Amino acid sequence: MVRGRITRLVVSDVRFPTSRGRHGSDAMHPDPDYSAAYVVIETDACDGIKGYGLTFTLGKGTEVVVCAVNALSIHVVNKDLEEIVGDFRGFYRQLTSDGQLRWPLWKLLVDMDPHQLLSCIDFRYITDALTEKEAYEILQNGLRGKKEREEHMLKHGYPAYTTSCAWLGYPDQQLKQLCMEALKDGWTRFKVKVGADLQDDIRRCRLIREMIGPDNALMLDANQRWEVKEAIEWVTKLAEFKPLWIEEPTSPDDILGHAAISKALAPLGIGVATGEQCHNRVIFKQLLQAKALSYLQIDSCRLGSVNENLSVLLMAKKFQIPVCPHAGGVGLCELVQHLIIFDYIAVSGSLENRMCEYVDHLHEHFKYPVIIKKASYVPPQDVGYSTEMKEDSVRKYQFPQGEIWQKLLSNP
Numbered sequence: 509m510v511r512g513r514i515t516r517l518v519v520s521d522v523r524f525p526t527s528r529g530r531h532g533s534d535a536m537h538p539d540p541d542y543s544a545a546y547v548v549i550e551t552d553a554c555d556g557i558k559g560y561g562l563t564f565t566l567g568k569g570t571e572v573v574v575c576a577v578n579a580l581s582i583h584v585v586n587k588d589l590e591e592i593v594g595d596f597r598g599f600y601r602q603l604t605s606d607g608q609l610r611w612p613l614w615k616l617l618v619d620m621d622p623h624q625l626l627s628c629i630d631f632r633y634i635t636d637a638l639t640e641k642e643a644y645e646i647l648q649n650g651l652r653g654k655k656e657r658e659e660h661m662l663k664h665g666y667p668a669y670t671t672s673c674a675w676l677g678y679p680d681q682q683l684k685q686l687c688m689e690a691l692k693d694g695w696t697r698f699k700v701k702v703g704a705d706l707q708d709d710i711r712r713c714r715l716i717r718e719m720i721g722p723d724n725a726l727m728l729d730a731n732q733r734w735e736v737k738e739a740i741e742w743v744t745k746l747a748e749f750k751p752l753w754i755e756e757p758t759s760p761d762d763i764l765g766h767a768a769i770s771k772a773l774a775p776l777g778i779g780v781a782t783g784e785q786c787h788n789r790v791i792f793k794q795l796l797q798a799k800a801l802s803y804l805q806i807d808s809c810r811l812g813s814v815n816e817n818l819s820v821l822l823m824a825k826k827f828q829i830p831v832c833p834h835a836g837g838v839g840l841c842e843l844v845q846h847l848i849i850f851d852y853i854a855v856s857g858s859l860e861n862r863m864c865e866y867v868d869h870l871h872e873h874f875k876y877p878v879i880i881k882k883a884s885y886v887p888p889q890d891v892g893y894s895t896e897m898k899e900d901s902v903r904k905y906q907f908p909q910g911e912i913w914q915k916l917l918s919n920p
Contacts, residue, residue, distance in 0.1 A: 512553030514587045519577040520546045521570045522897065523907040524838065524870055525916055530677030531869055532566075532836070535703030535733040538677065540566040542870060543907070544838040545573035546897055551589065560896040563809045564837040570907065580606065596628040600815045604630075613814065613893045614846040618658060618853050622647035625854075628815045634823065637793045643822045650854045657853045665884030666849055667859060668866040669697030669727065671836055674716060676701040683712070687719045695883045697725040697863055699755070703733035706742060713749040722750070729755040732785065736765040740772045753781040753803050760785035766800035781805055783820075784834035788812065792820045796827040803861070805834045808843035814893075821851045831856065836867030841878045842894035845885045873901035 526532050527539035543566065549559035563573050583602050592599045617625065622644050631640050673686040690698070700716050702709040717726060728751045734742060739757035754773065758765045760782060770780040779802025786792050787810060795801050804824045811817050824831050833848050835841040848864045856862070864885060871877035875896040879886040888894050904911045 512551045512557070512589050514549055514585055514589070515552050516550040517577075517581045517585050518548045518550070519574050519581075520548075520902055521574050521907045522546045522838070522902055522905045522910075523567060523570065523913065524873075524905055525912065526869070527567075528916075530675060533675045533677030534701040534729065534731040535676060536731040537566060542838045543567050543570045544897075545570050545577055546902060547577055549584065553589070558896075560892060562839050562843075562895050562897075564840055596815065597630060600628070600630060600813060604812045612846060612888045612890060614849040614853075614887065617814075617818075617846070617850040618654070622651075625818065629819045629822075630815065631819070633790050634793045634819060637797055638819070638823045638826050642826060643819075646822055646825050646855060650857055653857060654853055657857060661849055661853060661887050665881060665886045666845065666852065667697075667863045667884050668880060669699060669725065669832075669863045670695050670866050670868070670883075671699045671701075671729070672866070672868045673698060674700040674712065676704060680712075680715065683715065684719065687716065691720065693883070696720075697727070697883070699727040699729055699865070701731070702728050702746065703730035703742075706745060709742075709746060713746055713751075717749045726751050727753050727755060727781070730757050732756045732759055734758055736762070736768055739769050743769075743773055743778060744776065747776045747778060751778055753779040755781040755805070756785065757782075761791070763791070763794045763798050763800055766795060767798040770800050770802065779803055781832065783807065784810060786810065789816050789819045789823070793823060796823055796829060801829065803832045804829050805832055805865075806844070806847060807834045808840055808847060809837075814847070817847055821847070821855050825855050830858075830861040832862055833864045835865040838870055839874065839895055839897075841866055841871065841885075842874055842876070842888075845878060845888065846893060849885070849887050873897055873905070 523541050523543040526542045532540045532542055544562040544564055547561045551557050565573060580603060625647060626640055626643055670690055673690055674683055698716060698720055700713060720726065726749060728746060734757055736758055743754045757769050757780060766780055766782060773780065780800065781803035782801050783792065783805035784807040806817050806820055821831060831848065831851055833844040835844045844864065852859060866880060875898055876888060876890040876894045907913050908917060
């Protein structure tokens with residue numbers, strides 16, 4: 509047990525000018541600057557241990573998150589580490605229920621016994637979908653074969669798919685070149701951004717399908733662009749390209765809309781995937797209850813900590829819906845690999861219809877960057893949540909005073 513006290517919390521607004529290369533562009537976000545509210549927690553422990561965390565944003569939103577972190581820091585600074593570990597659920601509730609206003613992590617979770625793990629989860633508002641007793645039974649059943657699944661992960665890694673080839677703002681030649689390189693590197697699962705122009709989507713999907721062949725997986729992502737009827741009509745016209753799913757076809761808050769789209773597209777063999785914008789476990793609960801999705805996409809930074817993601821993984825297991833996490837952005841691949849590896853080893857016990865998103869940029873700014881081999885995530889072996897950034901990167905990309913931004917802002 510680590511002993512000590514949290515003495516200081518520092519939050520930085522770190523932004524990478526990805527909009528200059530149209531990286532990350534899609535039908536709703538034409539010019540994102542991938543960014544992070546980056547938090548460092550310092551302690552007085554004898555080995556000087558620090559904690560690192562981040563929340564991914566698209567630029568200006570970082571300012572709001574930084575303010576929120578500073579406002580909540582009162583619940584963290586001066587906290588005794590034993591006090592937090594002894595009551596994770598209480599600490600979580602304190603952070604998320606302010607009256608006026610997170611070993612490698614995967615290994616820590618995998619090695620927890622069911623009772624320890626459940627002590628991290630707040631079951632309020634989801635007991636009509638998953639009770640604590642049902643969650644305990646899921647975790648207890650997950651103990652069978654857990655050692656073998658952990659060995660499988662360490663040997664083979666977790667299967668991934670790539671979104672790096674087909675950002676909406678990429679010209680055809682760049683798209684073709686990236687696809688060729690990905691195929692050469694062993695990628696068999698590809699996602700394409702759609703939603704801005706139907707005829708252009710048809711042309712781009714045809715181009716991608718011809719390049720990757722009939723047997724590789726193709727997924728579509730509309731980033732919440734359409735109305736419900738529009739989504740059904742649009743995706744029906746893209747059905748000839750045999751997409752596995754349509755991701756975020758409409759508003760992330762529209763549970764019944766997603767259910768209608770899911771029902772309409774099922775006869776075409778096209779599933780609905782969503783979750784990266786779901787802001788709490790209750791929305792996930794309702795999506796599952798309404799049979800509104802075929803693939804559930806947790807996001808390591810959208811929900812309120814690791815704890816809440818655990819509840820969603822358990823609900824997905826009960827409803828037999830595969831989890832295929834959203835990643836990319838700043839640090840999302842680094843973070844979510846821990847959650848999905850834990851899910852396979854201790855919860856779902858299956859890789860059927862499961863894969864985790866991967867985007868190939870900005871990993872060079874992390875001290876322990878994600879490792880991909882043979883189109884699979886290699887389980888991280890370094891301590892923590894893989895969130896620690898390189899100090900030089902934080903300094904150069906801090907907004908607006910960092911060296912990179914000073915140059916860019918003086919030469920717009």
